[in-house]
Amino acid sequence: MSTALTDPVADARPASSATTPTAPSSGGFTPPRGVYRRIARRETHSPRSMPAIVLAVALILVLAWIGTEIVIDLLGAPALLVAPVDMFTSAVNLVEAPAGIVAAAGIVVAVIGLALVVVAVSPGRRAxxxxxxxxxxxxxxxxxxxxxxxxxxxxxxxxxxxxxxxxxxxxxxxxxxxxxxxxxxxxxxxxxxxxxxxxxxxxxxxxxxxxxxxxxxxxxx
Amino acid sequence: MNSTNRATNRLLILVVGLLLLVVGAAAAAAVLIPVVRDTWKDATGQVTAQVSAWLQQTQLGDTGVSWIMPTLLVLAVIAVIVLIAFIARQGRGRTGIALRERTSDHGTTVVESDVVEHALRDAIDGRSEFVASHVSAYRVKSTPVLKISVTCRRGVSPKDAALIVEEAVRSLDVLLGRSLPALVQISGGFRARVSSTTRLQ
The missing domain is CATH 3.30.300 (GMP Synthetase; Chain A, domain 3)
Structure with missing residues (x-):
């Protein structure tokens, strides 16, 4: 195999031009339309897989927890952490909670959200x-x-x-x-x-x- | 190169980001800005009454349980399944077939990507410019595309590296009688740094 590759002209069968429009070893190779453009674009930009997967895992954990709480509530057993009804009432009565903690937590959450929006919209060029x-x-x-x-x-x-x-x-x-x-x-x-x-x-x-x-x-x- | 759906990746990040931004900003505004705080307080009783009315109206038979809760549960389960599928969808697109062609009316010729990988690696691995090489095949827009990644020694000109690999690819064209689209990825990396500097030729 290696000998054939180092000497390209040795046993080159003539390409059957019936099926391939591009003759091998000619300089101008034309790939199927758009394929090279797509590859070039995808190789020079980040797929954003990491943050997307991390977020998906976090969402799965949160949803699984909420689902478990709902099941436990329907069975009438005591809640793991917070019962669904309490989740709702404490969210509605947010303003009664200590202002400092709520404000700080809200700002932190908003900043994380903003960072995620930036990650989602920026081009994400690779080096x-x-x-x-x-x-x-x-x-x-x-x-x-x-x-x-x-x-x-x-x-x-x-x-x-x-x-x-x-x-x-x-x-x-x-x-x-x-x-x-x-x-x-x-x-x-x-x-x-x-x-x-x-x-x-x-x-x-x-x-x-x-x-x-x-x-x-x-x-x- | 792989078939990861980048648009959905970005969409998920964008939606979660906007959600966190809005929720966080709303919570902070509710306690910090007096006007918002007052309207929030006024609305509290109303919202609570409305939601408990809904829970009352949606009794499931005479069990005393609203069907809103089971519905939420089903929605959560569906969302979890969709998210797991979303994660599993990442990074796919490798293919084991480099070429498939109907050569006659009675059969098809299939060239597995292993053949191409070994041929290219044989041609590239001996070169002193590279510390490592890896060849694989992916499907891009339903066309098999070769990916040849090489790790260069320190100081190797990227143009030279590209030309060496390209020559191997052209030789492969002749060997196969077909031209396969190819991507050449030239990287340095840690192994390149600890290895010796290349000699000028």
Whole structure:
């Protein structure tokens, strides 16, 4: 299997063009409509599964508890925590309860609700970028981009790889170099190199570079 | 990549969030704002009377029990079942079949995704740029799509990584005689950090 894959032309049967419109090994592969767009969108955005599952579990627990209380009440046994009727009356007579506790609890609940609304409506971008490609959809973690840029920046700036720190966000790559004492670093050279690298990656959305060189060097690095 | 219904995820979060927001704000307003407090107090007696009237009117035969309570119970059970189904629905969409084609009038050719996975991993695993790789197949819009995730060594150019995997995918195209849609996922991660830096070529 491995030999066949490393040598693509060795025993390639001619594709029967009757069933497939896309001939293999031609550059322009066209997937079924919308599939690649859907994948690209889904891979760069959070599914919001975690908060949804947590909420669903919490709701299940609350509903199960209320259901149990109702059953117990119907059987005429004493309630586990609160009988359904008491739930209702205490909710209606909320204003008679100590104002401080009710206000604090209400505000906390409202803030949690607001946070959930924000989570539900915000796009939830993942720390990833797309790389332009004709055959596949390529998603790459920002971490990988940063690590590759750090290597190039440290080479261009002639500093130790451990003294180059890069963080990549949605539209910007921040390169921070700590020069070795006595060896000056030209930020322009580093910036040019990093920008050229970024351009060669063909990231989507595009990422701009910013280079900062620390004022004080480090000895023995 | 999986078939998680993201719209329902967001809808659930939105509905619960709005509910908590409204309930919390109402409770805080009821005790903090005098006007709201007074109207709430005025309404208390009325609401209590109304609800007890409903409970009286909805007697279940002559048992002395209102059918509102059992109805609420049934609703709670239905809601719990729906929520369990909702949780179980997450993260599905893997498929074991990479290709299915009617090759003649008498039969169908099926290529299992295992074949494709092994072929791709054989081609990718030897490369020094990667510490790990994983290949799986998913159904997206009823089309089988390959997912190839690779973990890069520190400092590997993402473009190089993409090109290596893409070359393997193109070789697979030739091997199968068909082009399968594919996703390449390039990540770094903890294992990449503890492994050695790649050498420049």
């Amino acid at each position: 990833r970028h797309l790389i332009q490609s004709s055959r596949t959809v390529v998603v790459v973690d920002n971490e990988v981009i940063a690590s590759a840029l750090a290597r190039h920046a440290s080479l261009a700036g002639d500093v130790d790889p451990d003294n180059a720190t890069v963080s990549v966000s949605h539209r910007r790559a921040d390169v921070q170099l700590t020069p070795t004492s006595g060896i000056p670093v030209d930020p322009a050279v580093v910036k040019e190199d990093v920008a050229r690298q970024l351009e060669s990656y063909g990231l989507k959305p595009g990422v701009g570079a910013r280079v900062r060189v620390a004022q004080t060097g480090r000895i023995g690095a």
